[in-house]
Amino acid sequence: MRKLLARELRLSLRHGTDSLAAILFFLVAGALFPLAIGPAPETLARIAPGIVWVCALLAALLPLDRLFGADAEDGSLDHLLLSGLPPAAIALGKATAHWLTTGLPLLLAAIPMAIMLRLPDEALPALLLGLIPGTAFLSLIGTAGAALVLGARRGGVLLPLLVLPMAVPALIFGVAAADAAAVGLAARPHLLLLSALCAAALPLCPLAAGAALRSAAE
Amino acid sequence: MGKGQEGMIVPQEGLQAEGLAAIRGERLVFSGLSFALPPGGALLLEGPNGSGKSTLLRVLAGLGRAEVGTLRWNGEDALSDRTTHATRVAYLGHQDAVKPGLTVAENLAFWGTPPEIETALARINLARLAPLPARMLSAGQKRRLALARLALATAPIWLLDEPTLGLDTTSVAALGTMLATHRASGGVVLAATHLPLPLPGAETLRLAA
Numbered sequence: 001m002r003k004l005l006a007r008e009l010r011l012s013l014r015h016g017t018d019s020l021a022a023i024l025f026f027l028v029a030g031a032l033f034p035l036a037i038g039p040a041p042e043t044l045a046r047i048a049p050g051i052v053w054v055c056a057l058l059a060a061l062l063p064l065d066r067l068f069g070a071d072a073e074d075g076s077l078d079h080l081l082l083s084g085l086p087p088a089a090i091a092l093g094k095a096t097a098h099w100l101t102t103g104l105p106l107l108l109a110a111i112p113m114a115i116m117l118r119l120p121d122e123a124l125p126a127l128l129l130g131l132i133p134g135t136a137f138l139s140l141i142g143t144a145g146a147a148l149v150l151g152a153r154r155g156g157v158l159l160p161l162l163v164l165p166m167a168v169p170a171l172i173f174g175v176a177a178a179d180a181a182a183v184g185l186a187a188r189p190h191l192l193l194l195s196a197l198c199a200a201a202l203p204l205c206p207l208a209a210g211a212a213l214r215s216a217a218e
Numbered sequence: 219m220g221k222g223q224e225g226m227i228v229p230q231e232g233l234q235a236e237g238l239a240a241i242r243g244e245r246l247v248f249s250g251l252s253f254a255l256p257p258g259g260a261l262l263l264e265g266p267n268g269s270g271k272s273t274l275l276r277v278l279a280g281l282g283r284a285e286v287g288t289l290r291w292n293g294e295d296a297l298s299d300r301t302t303h304a305t306r307v308a309y310l311g312h313q314d315a316v317k318p319g320l321t322v323a324e325n326l327a328f329w330g331t332p333p334e335i336e337t338a339l340a341r342i343n344l345a346r347l348a349p350l351p352a353r354m355l356s357a358g359q360k361r362r363l364a365l366a367r368l369a370l371a372t373a374p375i376w377l378l379d380e381p382t383l384g385l386d387t388t389s390v391a392a393l394g395t396m397l398a399t400h401r402a403s404g405g406v407v408l409a410a411t412h413l414p415l416p417l418p419g420a421e422t423l424r425l426a427a
Contacts, residue, residue, distance in 0.1 A: 003327070003328050004328065006327070006328075007327065007328045010320065010324060010327075011317060011319065011320065014317075014319035014320060015319050074313055074314070074315050074316065074317070075311045075312075075313030075314065075315035076315040076317070078276075078279075078281055078309060078311055078313075078315070079309070079315050079329075079367070081281060081304065082279060082280075082281070082304040082307055082308075082309050083304065083328070083329075084301065084304050084305040085301075086301045087301075214300075217276075217281045217282075218281065218282050218283050
């Protein structure tokens, strides 16, 4: 499992463009909103949490179709399945690697983005605290989705259609946490619900993804 | 692993298949396929393209699914727990599973420790290329890298799909040495091939198209 993670991180460092593209997409997509809506600070501050969350959601999807796709194409997936690790552990390793190479950088990139969008200072901690389980949830759901569309034609198009609806609960609670903090209400209930989502996805998504990997290899 | 199980069938060492059948797409690829391989045994799978050699190897690896039939390893049902079965199997597919962005040695890092990798690369004459990015390798060298992964395997069942494709004669000889060592230690080898393989005393299983 640790070796799998080391392998994934090394691969992602060598092909670093995937993570970098996700972060740049996140920043560029976020920068479009002030241009489209207008730079009025009050408007931007009001919708800033939503912008950050939606952009993070979309950016996290970008590297997903290569998550298993590259391994399935060159035959590495067969070898991973034969490595003696249960398929669910392989999926969990992949999800962890996805979070470390995409979720964590997005979390860091969300800070300058939130400041750029004039998010109220008191809402920033709630936004970031929400993004921690939020991005982890996205990595888990995304891994399951990526495993499911393996072998499907136009899997890259199918993947967002499959993952985005499932990510809606995280979006709702994540944005609600930051909004609540911005108006001086408690963000804690929303963050707890978000963490609960993540805790439920932690065992379920790798199991689903593992089963999907098995059937993709058949 | 390797523990004989008392049952209706007399526990037998090695690998036995009984009445295996596989369906690919909607086509029955093969059916009623049986063989027995004692420790140290080798089986060559022959047959025209599309006769199901690769499908059979994937079934035996636990990657593909057998519709009917049983596979036993030392008398134990092998395919009931595919994750455990995976630890008994070393598989060389027709794809080399080489990551072009990693160096030759890094490509193997998941499968063994650095000293083991050095030995494995030396066995197939790749040690000199260890620090090179794998994208610089020729097709034959990539095949040798895939063989080095096989050399790292401690699994008793080797499943090889066209192992000598693109190899030069020196490398075929090196593969021959690897296969002989593996068989001498009680392992079994199943290979699908159209080319002559250095597997003395191997039995042949012909698959019809």
